Structure formats: C-alpha cells, structure tokens
Amino acid sequence: MIPPGDTEQPAAVDGVKLAALAALLYITVRCLNLKSSAAPPVVTCQDSAANRYLLKCCPLLSKEYTPPLLWGKNGHLQTLLYAVVGRVTAPTPRGRRKFLLMPDGATATFDLFEASSGHACGGDLTMAICPGIGSHSQHRYVRTFVDYAQRQGYRCAVLNHLGAPPDVELTSPRIFTYGCTWEFAAMVSCLCRLFPQTLLVVVGFSLGGNVVCKFLGETSANQERVLCCVSICQGYSALRAQETFLQWDQGRRLYNFFLANNMKKLILSHRRSLVGRAMNSNSSSRVSEEDLDRLSAATSLMQVDDGVTRKFHGYASLKDYYETESCVHYLHNVKVPLLLVNSSDDPLVHQSLLEIPRALAGKSPNVIFALTRHGGHMGFFEGKLLLPHPLTWMDRIIVEYSDAIYKWQSSDQRVTPAGEQWHCSSADSLTNSTAATCSPSNNLSE
Numbered sequence: 001m002i003p004p005g006d007t008e009q010p011a012a013v014d015g016v017k018l019a020a021l022a023a024l025l026y027i028t029v030r031c032l033n034l035k036s037s038a039a040p041p042v043v044t045c046q047d048s049a050a051n052r053y054l055l056k057c058c059p060l061l062s063k064e065y066t067p068p069l070l071w072g073k074n075g076h077l078q079t080l081l082y083a084v085v086g087r088v089t090a091p092t093p094r095g096r097r098k099f100l101l102m103p104d105g106a107t108a109t110f111d112l113f114e115a116s117s118g119h120a121c122g123g124d125l126t127m128a129i130c131p132g133i134g135s136h137s138q139h140r141y142v143r144t145f146v147d148y149a150q151r152q153g154y155r156c157a158v159l160n161h162l163g164a165p166p167d168v169e170l171t172s173p174r175i176f177t178y179g180c181t182w183e184f185a186a187m188v189s190c191l192c193r194l195f196p197q198t199l200l201v202v203v204g205f206s207l208g209g210n211v212v213c214k215f216l217g218e219t220s221a222n223q224e225r226v227l228c229c230v231s232i233c234q235g236y237s238a239l240r241a242q243e244t245f246l247q248w249d250q251g252r253r254l255y256n257f258f259l260a261n262n263m264k265k266l267i268l269s270h271r272r273s274l275v276g277r278a279m280n281s282n283s284s285s286r287v288s289e290e291d292l293d294r295l296s297a298a299t300s301l302m303q304v305d306d307g308v309t310r311k312f313h314g315y316a317s318l319k320d321y322y323e324t325e326s327c328v329h330y331l332h333n334v335k336v337p338l339l340l341v342n343s344s345d346d347p348l349v350h351q352s353l354l355e356i357p358r359a360l361a362g363k364s365p366n367v368i369f370a371l372t373r374h375g376g377h378m379g380f381f382e383g384k385l386l387l388p389h390p391l392t393w394m395d396r397i398i399v400e401y402s403d404a405i406y407k408w409q410s411s412d413q414r415v416t417p418a419g420e421q422w423h424c425s426s427a428d429s430l431t432n433s434t435a436a437t438c439s440p441s442n443n444l445s446e
Contacts, residue, residue: 075345078376086140119153179325217330
C-alpha cells in the first residue's frame, strides 16, 4: 500500500518545474521584448512639398522596420552584436589612402573608394563619411556600408579618426576628440579639389554624426557643395549626456566603463608619440606622463576626457570642452537637407536627448527626424527569425534618402512653401576654416 504523501510528492515536483518553466518563459519574453511589435519609424518634420516628396520616395520611413524576431527587439542585443561583430559577412572594398598634413603637424588620413557602378540618375556623388568613436575605414560596419554605397553609384571617402588606424603614427601630440572638425574639413576640401564637379553627401555615425553636423553649422561655406547630410545615433549634446552616462538605467554606466576602457587603450597605445611630441611642441595644451599614468584609474569617459582628451585642445574644464564640441549649438545653422536618425531602445542615448532633434525638425523645413522603435545603438539589423541580413536598415535608409534628395534637387519643384530653396553650389572649391596639404595616395593594404 502506497502512502498518500508519495503520490503527492511527484505532483508537487511537476508543479515546481512548470512554475520554473513559466518564470523562465516570462523572463525571456520580457528580456527579449518579444511582445513589442514591429513599427514604422516615428517621423517628425514640417509639412512642406519637399518633405512630402521625400517621404513618398523613402518608403523605409513609412514601412515597418522588422528586426530579427528572436533577439532584434532588444536594444542591448542589437548594440552588443554591432559592438562585437559589427556586421555579418562584411565585404572588403579596395580603395586608396590619402594623407593630409594639418597646420599643427598632425597627419590625418582618409580612404577613398570609387563607385563600382554608375548612379541611377547619372550624377557625380561622393559620400564623405565620418565613423564612430575610435573607428576607421576597416571596421566591418563601415566596410559593409561603403560596399553597398559603391554599388549604388556613390564614391565614398571615409575619415580615419586621428589615432585610430593602428598603422598610422601620430605626428602631433593629439588624437581625435568629441567634436573637432579639423580633419573632416581637410578631407572635404581635398575631395572638392580632386573632384570639382561632385556633390557631397555627408554621413556621420554616432560620434561622427556630431562631428559632421558641427562642421556644417560652423560656417555656411561648408555647406556650398553639400547635397544633404545624414546623422545616425548621435547624442547631440555631450554636456547633457554626461549625467545620464553615469546612471545605471539601461546599463549606461556599464557601457560607459567599456567605452572608457577602449579609449584608454587607444590613447596609451600612442603614449610615446603623445608625450614625446608634446615635449617638442610649442603648444600650451600638452599631455604629460603624469596625466597618462593617472589614466589607468579612469572608469568613465568623463574621467578620460577630463584627465586627457580636453587637454589636446587646451580646454580649461570638462564643461568648456563638452559645450564647445557639441553640435547642439550649431544645428540651427545647417540649411542643407538633414536626416537625423535615432532608435528608441538605444541604451547609450537617453530619451531626454531626443528632444533636441525633435524640436529642430519641428521648426526647420530642411530637417527630418526619424525615430525607430528598435535598432539599439548602430545595430538596425533586419531578418526574419534568428540570422540577420548582411545589409541593415541603417545602410539602406542613408542611400534611399540621398537618392531622393538628388531626384528632388534635379526636379523643377525645389522651392519649399516657406520660400527656402535647397541649393548645391557648382563652385570648384570649398572654403574651410582649416587648410591642409593633400598628399599622393597609396593603395590600401588588406
């Protein structure tokens, strides 16, 4: 005869298993955000003939962006896949490296990739690309986009952030900063001398978005040969982002730590050049051995910037550095067509910062702000279930928007209801605040 308790025990165990399974499924659904549905981007812009035309010619701005079902609705996973892998099956476009001698002795470089086919509308178009923090032309996400743009008829020029390429030695005591536009301006000047008939599409990724928008807003002369500008996943104001980057909400403090660690490694890899050349420099903004020794204790980007980065340009305080180098103070001066793209689940960019592009798009007829529901930071992977496509929504929207702008500029109805005309000068030169010598190029080594 079996005691009653023995029959109840297996039932209790089964109940615990079912409860654990249900809890696991609940956590999985919550963590992967599986209940969130795919949706079109939320677009903010003024109602004008130009914007109506652009929205009609850019179906990606009105169609659902569909991330991979099992993980693509989690902004952290999108961001981590971008950070760790970059892109899947990334091609390796071949180009030529250009060297730019800057007035302060720095050697900037950019890589030039010719179009692999003619543009559908027959234009001579060049994409001037500024990548994200510490990036250069050989990063997988850059290679993927360049290959796609080439096949769509665009010549591409990719700025290599000063100090980022491991095979280019520093020739002055500084590396790239949050918003220094000197190297990008020199690249644009060189492009306009090399290709006097070309129109420029200015593209910035993350930190690069801040650089290109600031560059365009610094002087109207910088916009004369620019067809349009696209900024992806930038934060607009480093000063306002500073406090949010120290919060644990959405894990930003953890991302902050890893970004700071990467910056420390990059800076310290140039220790000999930074210190040695600073000793022989007449500049008052120098980084000392003691500054670099203290850098190892930094656990946030703010500590890295305060201890070292701001000193490259002689800023007296971290506040001065962030205020001066943020594009938020220059965006209102940009008059060329401007597409600003962000993701709602970007763990690096706080929601409060998105009020900046939203307000700008509401009052500037040349600005469109597109906010996707999913995509993370620089992810925007697409796919049905698990495996993402090699090409992302981000890659496609840049080209689609640029094509639409070129078609609009080529049409007979280029004047907006407000009476403003988007115009690209056919002048043979572009005036910039920073001059540079453009030296002969070398073939890029694989």
